[in-house]
Each structure stands twice: as structure tokens, then as C-alpha cells.
Amino acid sequence: LTQDELKKIAAYKAVDYVESGMVLGLGTGSTAKHAVNRIGELLHQGKLKNIVGIPTSKMTHEQAVSLGIPLSDLDSHPVVDLGIDGADEVDPYLNLVKGRGGSLLREKMVEGACKKFIVIVDESKLVKHLGGSGLAMPVEIVPFCWKFTAERLQKLFDNSGCVAKLRTFGETDKPFVTDNGNYIVDLYFKRDIGDLKAASDAILQLAGVVEHGMFLDMATTLIVAGELGVTVKQK
Numbered sequence: 001l002t003q004d005e006l007k008k009i010a011a012y013k014a015v016d017y018v019e020s021g022m023v024l025g026l027g028t029g030s031t032a033k034h035a036v037n038r039i040g041e042l043l044h045q046g047k048l049k050n051i052v053g054i055p056t057s058k059m060t061h062e063q064a065v066s067l068g069i070p071l072s073d074l075d076s077h078p079v080v081d082l083g084i085d086g087a088d089e090v091d092p093y094l095n096l097v098k099g100r101g102g103s104l105l106r107e108k109m110v111e112g113a114c115k116k117f118i119v120i121v122d123e124s125k126l127v128k129h130l131g132g133s134g135l136a137m138p139v140e141i142v143p144f145c146w147k148f149t150a151e152r153l154q155k156l157f158d159n160s161g162c163v164a165k166l167r168t169f170g171e172t173d174k175p176f177v178t179d180n181g182n183y184i185v186d187l188y189f190k191r192d193i194g195d196l197k198a199a200s201d202a203i204l205q206l207a208g209v210v211e212h213g214m215f216l217d218m219a220t221t222l223i224v225a226g227e228l229g230v231t232v233k234q235k
């Protein structure tokens with residue numbers, strides 16, 4: 001099975017938990033895309049009715065519009081029944097790294113408002129510790145004096161051998177701009193971060209930081225698709 005087929009299996013399994021009448025948080029990324037497609041398909045087959053979607057990015061908003069999924073926002077629905085989204089890393093406690101697609105702020109707002117938040121991944125996303133895989137830990141920051149903020153983020157994690165890099169757009173050296181008009185600094189750690197809550201608090205205390213990609217104690221259910229099948233793990 002290809003990685004995308006595994007992502008689709010996990011996504012379809014998550015949509016089994018969707019009931020008619022629900023307000024749904026619609027995730028962003030290549031895994032969540034399959035879940036949104038499946039929701040659209042079931043709506044058109046009449047198997048799901050009266051669904052309202054709260055998209056977590058402009059990209060998901062467009063995908064949902066093209067599928068005819070009725071959409072709303074957190075102002076109209078401050079409580080969401082069920083959120084479904086992918087993740088870049090998942091540790092054994094269902095803590096996540098998200099945001100490599102750049103949508104972490106709206107994802108964290110929507111998924112923080114969900115009564116139930118199902119994370120859908122292929123098995124390659126499972127890690128022992130967040131941030132240790134040498135992959136990016138995204139932090140959304142304001143564009144104003146971004147270098148100043150990037151420097152302070154890097155210094156925060158000196159003892160984890162942290163390097164902070166401004167995310168650029170594709171092959172250009174133009175800064176990537178989020179749906180919210182902000183920049184992203186990606187943190188790369190040589191050693192794992194240790195106390196995640198302390199790291200989260202330290203990052204959020206820096207004026208200029210908007211939000212980071214550690215989703216701690218937010219997911220309620222994990223669906224993993226692997227070569228041996230699909231497993232569901234409740235928090």
C-alpha cells in the first residue's frame with residue numbers, strides 16, 4: 001500500500017464517526033483531504049445530512065465549497081462536535097506536531113473548540129518524542145522584526161541544539177505567508193525537546209509569537225493506518 005492509500009484508509013475510518021447533524025472541524029493537509037472528500041461523497045449519497053463544516057484553512061474551505069459541503073465558522077459555532085485532521089508527528093500520549101502545511105493557527109483554534117478531535121495518520125508519523133525526528137517544529141510569528149523573534153526562539157532551545165529557519169515559499173527566498181498574513185519560523189532540534197508543556201509556555205511568552213505547532217493534550221482519538229491494518233486508539 002502506498003503512503004497515500006494508508007492516509008485514505010485512516011481518513012475513511014475517521015469519517016465513520018461522523019453523524020448527520022454534526023458541526024465538523026475540517027482539517028488541512030494530504031490526509032485530511034481524503035476525509036473531506038469522503039464527507040462530501042456521503043453527503044451527496046444522502047448517507048449524511050445537515051452537516052456544517054468549519055474549515056481550518058483557505059485551502060480546505062475551497063475544497064469543501066467544491067464538494068458542496070455547507071460551511072460556517074467559529075463565530076457562529078463556538079463548539080464543534082467533531083474535528084478530523086492529520087498530523088506531522090504523534091507521540092505515545094497523543095501529543096502532536098502539526099503545521100508543516102502552514103495552517104496550524106486556524107487548526108489549533110478549530111480543534112481546540114472540538115468536543116472530539118480525531119487525528120488520522122499513516123504509521124510513518126508515529127514518534128517516541130516530538131521534535132526529535134529532525135523535522136520542523138513550526139511557529140507562526142508576526143512579520144514585524146521576524147529575525148528578532150527567530151533569534152529569540154533559537155536561543156530558547158540552545159540546549160536542544162535548535163536552529164530556527166524562516167519558512168520560504170517553495171524555491172524562492174520570499175517568506176511563506178500564512179492564511180492569517182503571518183510568517184512561519186521552523187525550529188529544528190538536534191535533541192528532543194524534553195518537557196513539552198514548558199517548551200510551549202516559553203514559546204508563547206515571546207511577544208511576536210502567534211502560535212506554535214505542538215498540539216498538547218488536544219487529540220481524543222488516534223487512527224493509524226499501517227501495513228498490518230488500521231488501529232483506533234482512544235486517549
Ligand code: DER
Binds near residue numbers: 032088097098104
Ligand atoms: O500542516 C498541517 O497541520 C497538516 O495537518 C499536517 O499536520 C499533516 O499533513 P499531511 O496529512 O499532509 O501529512
